[in-house]
Amino acid sequence: MREPLPDRVDALIVGAGFAGLAAAMALRAQGVDDLLVIERGPAVGGTWRDNTYPGVACDIPSHLYGFANHPNPQWSGLFARGDEIRAYLERVAEAEHVAPLLNTPMLDARWDDGVWRVRCGGAHAGEVAASTLLLACGRLTEPKIPDVPGLESFPGPIFHSARWDHTADLRGARVAVIGTGATAVQLAPELAKVAEVTLFQRTPAWIVPRDDHAYSPAERAEFASDPAVLTRLRAELYAEGEARFASRSGDRDAAAAAQAVALTHLAAQVPDRALRRALTPGYAFGCKRVLLSDAFYPALASGAVTLEASALAAVEGSTLIAASGTRHPVDAVVLATGFESTEQPYAELVRGEHGTLAAHWDRGMTSFGSTVVAGFPNLFVLDGPNASLGHNSSVLMIEAQADYAARTLARHPGVRRVDPAAEDAYTAEIDEAAASTPWISGGCRNWYVDERSGRLTLLWPGTVDAFRERLDTDGGEFLPVTIERGAR
Secondary structure (H helix, E strand, C coil), rough: CCCCCCCCCEEEEEECCCHHHHHHHHHHHCCCCEEEEECCCCCCCHHHHCCCCCCCCCCCCCCCCCCCCCCCCCECCCCHHHHHHHHHHHHHHHHHCCCEHHHHHHEEEEECCCCCEEEEEEHHHHHEEEEEEECCCCCCCCCCCCCCHHHCCCCCCCCEEHCCCCCCCCCCCCCECCCCCHHHHHHHHHCCCEEEEEEEECCCCCCEEECCCEEEHHHHHHHHHHHHHHHHHHHHHHHHHHHHHHHHHHHHHHHHHHHHHHHHHHHHHCCHHHHHHHCCCCCCCCCCEEEEEEHHHHHHHHHCEECCCEEEEEEEECCCEEEECEEEEECCECCCCCCCCCCHHHHEECCCCCHHHHHHCCCCCCCCCEECCCCCCCCCCCCCCCCCCCCCCCCHHHHHHHHHHHHHHHHCCCCEECCCHHHHHHHHHHHHHCCCCCHHHHHCCCEEECCCCEEEEEECCCHHHHHHHHHHHHHHHHEEEEEEEECC
């Protein structure tokens, strides 16, 4: 029997990945127990449920890529596999008694008479009224499909890396991988173990050593028996991450040192000069996400993966035509082409006091505190505008936002509206801080910047420490917000 939606809740959380679970835990810690979590997918996990491609793993150290109040002594190594992270999130949800309504997408949400009226579909279709709406929908959820002539008529298997087709038999097949970002550098070497892989590279990436290693049984036993050891390790990993901000954000000396590491890594693993030139970026270090891999360059250098050093330009039947003019007959195509990051799909579904969130963000996502938006009362967006990181764990940002939202709900019941002037001022601060960084001026295209306005809309242009301080200061009393205390 289908479980019915409640008529009304104090807080409705959309999404059951890291952000949704963080929000539920933070709200309950502040005494907000009347909450509901809905999830469009069949299980918790978000990104780590959806991405099951060969080689999928995190590029943030595992003991930093988890909730502070749920340390995991059993991570297999320095960098966790995707299936480990999904299992970890499932265990956290069970331990915290977070039971989302699964297969229940948000169809739309509208602010009406002091509440959010959220229409749900799928397994629990209906409408629920919520005093507060928390969007924990993620930023890497909708695959980006390139606009390539003839792509739709390719006769063989073709799928995005985030929608891996496990029914496709790629053993011995000629497979084209489109893209050279974080997914492709993990995927291509693994796929090359069973298939003939041709990699289409629009732009090379800066890649530094991964230096991954497994934790021994003795280490894992020590982590489990002495929590202080894990606490110290997490603090060390956090400090290392914060130190990376300088090289990623444009500090000249730090960027030069990190770039030298990347070039040394390339030279050590790719002896062929022509191939090395093709793999050397022509833009500033940090402009795109810096990648970690010890397997990518050797796969190319050995010939296990063939590099096509130009973008996919067209498809004619089963032949892929590169921008260079080279033709590649293939049997299957994997699109490692990223996600719709700057224009979030959920924004069209959310209607505030003056229109949709998509309309409010028509020149790029904006907010106050990277979490609340003018014209959208009692709405919190986790992992949204300027809340991503290029140097440290995004879970740290999510936890800070969840705590910010929970404090606000607990301390300020009623209808809370963000002052538009505060949002404008915060946006101007972001723009000023970003202007001199490689993300804006480094000579590349990246998924951090909204192409409609040229604004940095995904990354927080500072350290995690600075973000926490900002939310603690402004979130403590939530100063730029007017509150109607009678509404509930």
